[in-house]
Amino acid sequence: MARVIPGIGSTERPSRDLLAVRAAATPDDLALIDVATGEEWTYEDFDRRVDRAARALTELGDDVGDGTQLERLGLLVDTRPAFTVVFFAAMRTGTTVVPLNVRETVTELAEKVERTGLEAIVCERDTAATALDLADRAEMVVASIDEVGGVDGVGGVGGVDGIDEVKSDRVRSLAGATEASGPGSVDSLERSAPPEIDPEATQLLMFTSGTSGDPKAVRLTVSNLVASATASAFRLGIDREDRWLCCLPMYHMGGLAPVVRSTLYGTTVVVQREFEPDATARVLATYDITGVSLVPTMCKRLLEREGGWRPPETLRFVLLGGAPATQELLERCLENEIPVYPTYGMTETASQVATATPEAVRSHEGTVGRPLVGSEVTVVDDDGEPVAPGEPGELVVAGPTVTPGYLEPEVTEEAFGDRGLYTGDVGYRDTGGRLWILNRRSDRIVTGGENVDPGEVVDALRTHSSVAEAAVVGLPDDEWGERVAAVVVPAGDGIEYASVLESCEERLAGFKRPKTLAVVDELPRTASGTVDREAVRNLLLEDGVNVSDAHR
Numbered sequence: 257m258a259r260v261i262p263g264i265g266s267t268e269r270p271s272r273d274l275l276a277v278r279a280a281a282t283p284d285d286l287a288l289i290d291v292a293t294g295e296e297w298t299y300e301d302f303d304r305r306v307d308r309a310a311r312a313l314t315e316l317g318d319d320v321g322d323g324t325q326l327e328r329l330g331l332l333v334d335t336r337p338a339f340t341v342v343f344f345a346a347m348r349t350g351t352t353v354v355p356l357n358v359r360e361t362v363t364e365l366a367e368k369v370e371r372t373g374l375e376a377i378v379c380e381r382d383t384a385a386t387a388l389d390l391a392d393r394a395e396m397v398v399a400s401i402d403e404v405g406g407v408d409g410v411g412g413v414g415g416v417d418g419i420d421e422v423k424s425d426r427v428r429s430l431a432g433a434t435e436a437s438g439p440g441s442v443d444s445l446e447r448s449a450p451p452e453i454d455p456e457a458t459q460l461l462m463f464t465s466g467t468s469g470d471p472k473a474v475r476l477t478v479s480n481l482v483a484s485a486t487a488s489a490f491r492l493g494i495d496r497e498d499r500w501l502c503c504l505p506m507y508h509m510g511g512l513a514p515v516v517r518s519t520l521y522g523t524t525v526v527v528q529r530e531f532e533p534d535a536t537a538r539v540l541a542t543y544d545i546t547g548v549s550l551v552p553t554m555c556k557r558l559l560e561r562e563g564g565w566r567p568p569e570t571l572r573f574v575l576l577g578g579a580p581a582t583q584e585l586l587e588r589c590l591e592n593e594i595p596v597y598p599t600y601g602m603t604e605t606a607s608q609v610a611t612a613t614p615e616a617v618r619s620h621e622g623t624v625g626r627p628l629v630g631s632e633v634t635v636v637d638d639d640g641e642p643v644a645p646g647e648p649g650e651l652v653v654a655g656p657t658v659t660p661g662y663l664e665p666e667v668t669e670e671a672f673g674d675r676g677l678y679t680g681d682v683g684y685r686d687t688g689g690r691l692w693i694l695n696r697r698s699d700r701i702v703t704g705g706e707n708v709d710p711g712e713v714v715d716a717l718r719t720h721s722s723v724a725e726a727a728v729v730g731l732p733d734d735e736w737g738e739r740v741a742a743v744v745v746p747a748g749d750g751i752e753y754a755s756v757l758e759s760c761e762e763r764l765a766g767f768k769r770p771k772t773l774a775v776v777d778e779l780p781r782t783a784s785g786t787v788d789r790e791a792v793r794n795l796l797l798e799d800g801v802n803v804s805d806a807h808r
């Protein structure tokens with residue numbers, strides 16, 4: 257199969273580590289700026305840190321016991337530069353990274369740790385306690401990129417932000433491994449050739465929500481990531497001065513993709529740990545940001561700031577994805593001269609499949625644009641046959657960005673057909689090849705850019721002894737796009753809201769917990785016996801009680 261970038265992700269010639277190739281080409285260009293600390297790394301700095309971290313991972317592998325390299329590494333680290341260092345270090349050691357959502361509970365994470373058979377997990381100070389908890393349930397080596405005490409006695413536990421209690425000789429310290437220099441640091445300019453990597457190896461195992469049951473673990477190869485970053489550039493363009501603001505979680509595809517893109521292009525990422533409308537608006541203006549990835553909720557919150565949001569002159573694009581953007585939001589973007597690029601994508605395709613330009617947003621209301629170069633989208637009917645332009649059907653995606661499959665072969669088997677990956681999303685195309693999305697993954701709830709599988713919430717509710725049955729849907733929400741809502745059928749005499757909610761708190765991340773509840777004697781069902789989701793939605797709109805607004 258022909259590959260787009262010779263030398264990187266190529267099957268004809270040895271494939272080279274993409275950060276190392278980049279560092280050799282433009283060592284003095286700026287790779288990354290950390291808003292929190294003001295640190296700036298050139299590509300040479302970045303490469304050195306990655307080299308040190310790769311060595312630390314190799315040692316960690318030795319520790320796992322069998323003297324071989326680490327196969328799978330959990331990453332329980334929030335959006336910060338060290339995340340990117342561990343990611344590229346793992347590419348160098350041939351280790352699969354399993355990014356974990358730091359907002360999830362131990363219960364949710366434990367299931368993922370077990371399914372992926374993690375041998376080791378990298379945490380930070382804030383997630384060390386969770387990582388240790390996880391290691392109690394599954395045998396795993398825990399390493400921290402911050403100093404939290406440890407066997408090698410590096411540093412103490414400084415009482416930072418009250419989180420000073422995590423002190424365990426079970427936490428290995430990687431603090432220092434992600435730093436710039438130290439003994440044994442390699443000068444990338446002296447390296448004869450960038451390290452070879454296997455472009456078809458699984459670089460990432462990333463979780464994504466389905467609609468009924470377990471989150472899916474998506475395998476992505478280096479070549480998927482490179483193909484995606486390459487195709488993205490054909491739609492958004494590249495400028496040497498580009499600075500991409502990363503304020504989306506890096507443990508999701510939409511947050512990690514800009515890091516891969518920017519490294520391939522040799523441009524700069526600006527990392528902001530957390531989106532906050534005022535702070536993000538300030539960063540956009542003061543860091544000469546040229547591009548930013550946002551979910552619709554974030555974009556809306558920027559526009560609704562006091563005094564509104566005027567994009568800085570440097571801004572070339574706002575890549576708006578993760579959830580459908582409303583026409584109202586897109587119009588407000590255009591009115592405010594925001595160069596908005598609504599995008600349709602998924603973890604399974606290493607981010608973008610189709611992306612509309614601001615011109616297309618103006619001329620073709622509601623479109624997500626044409627597929628990116630190399631991506632092929634077929635709209636099919638129930639028999640899997642392609643339909644005519646204008647006819648709705650399921651979107652099937654093929655091309656070099658598409659995952660080779662999920663962790664479990666039976667899940668892969670079910671998702672793929674002759675024409676590619678069956679997305680479960682419904683849409684249509686026009687004669688010009690532009691796509692429209694009608695509804696995404698039917699039952700999946702998208703709240704503030706986070707995907708929630710209703711089945712997972714139902715399972716959590718049903719573990720409570722007072723709940724016999726439950727149904728979960730998304731209700732429209734001004735702030736979050738959708739909010740999680742549940743109807744429950746009591747098992748006995750009644751339901752204690754407080755106790756049910758408490759049990760959800762133990763099992764579900766904040767964004768997955770029901771914000772609206774209703775109690776019914778019986779779930780509404782269709783003639784065929786399945787839960788009538790439309791009736792459940794109406795019931796909740798009429799009789800639902802709002803129990804919480806907290807999204808975290």
Ligand SMILES: O=C(O)CCC(=O)c1ccccc1C(=O)O
Nearest residue numbers: 510549577578601602603607608
């Ligand atoms: O919907 C998904 O799961 C993928 C979302 C995604 O990648 C994304 C989300 C927000 C902004 C930009 C992007 C992107 O495609 O890069």
